[in-house]
Amino acid sequence: MRDTIFGKMYPEGWLIHPEGKLLLLFQKDTGSLERMPTGYMDKWSASPSGTPQSFIDRRSVPAAEAVSIWIQLTEDGWRKIDKQFGEAA
Numbered sequence: 001m002r003d004t005i006f007g008k009m010y011p012e013g014w015l016i017h018p019e020g021k022l023l024l025l026f027q028k029d030t031g032s033l034e035r036m037p038t039g040y041m042d043k044w045s046a047s048p049s050g051t052p053q054s055f056i057d058r059r060s061v062p063a064a065e066a067v068s069i070w071i072q073l074t075e076d077g078w079r080k081i082d083k084q085f086g087e088a089a
Contacts, residue, residue, distance in 0.1 A: 010039045010063045011070040014085070016050055018077035023052055026066060037063040052085050 010028040017023070025042040032038040041059045044052040061069065074080070 009067065010037055011066055012039075014081040014083075015070070015073055015078040016046060016081050018079075020046055020048075020050055022046055022056075023050075023081075024073070024078070025052075026061075026070065028063075029060070039063065039066055041066065041069070050081070 011026045012028055013026060015024045015026070023044040023046045025044065026039060027042070028037065028039040038060055041061050043056040043058075045054045045056060047053040
């Protein structure tokens with residue numbers, strides 16, 4: 001059941017570190033297989049105003065892992081940012 005639930009969703013959007021120093025962008029890979037969805041987690045340094053400043057790295061992440069990471073980060077104080085900074089920042 002758990003794999004079925006995670007297989008149907010992928011977190012998308014920006015999270016900002018509690019101290020505002022890092023940003024993470026979660027993006028679903030639209031070309032991944034529906035039965036094994038994956039996406040990308042991009043790490044950015046953040047400017048003092050909370051916008052992406054410089055790209056650090058990108059990880060390919062399976063959907064179940066991305067959901068777990070998103071939940072853990074938000075429990076640790078990371079906040080979702082409603083403003084989007086473009087498709088690829």
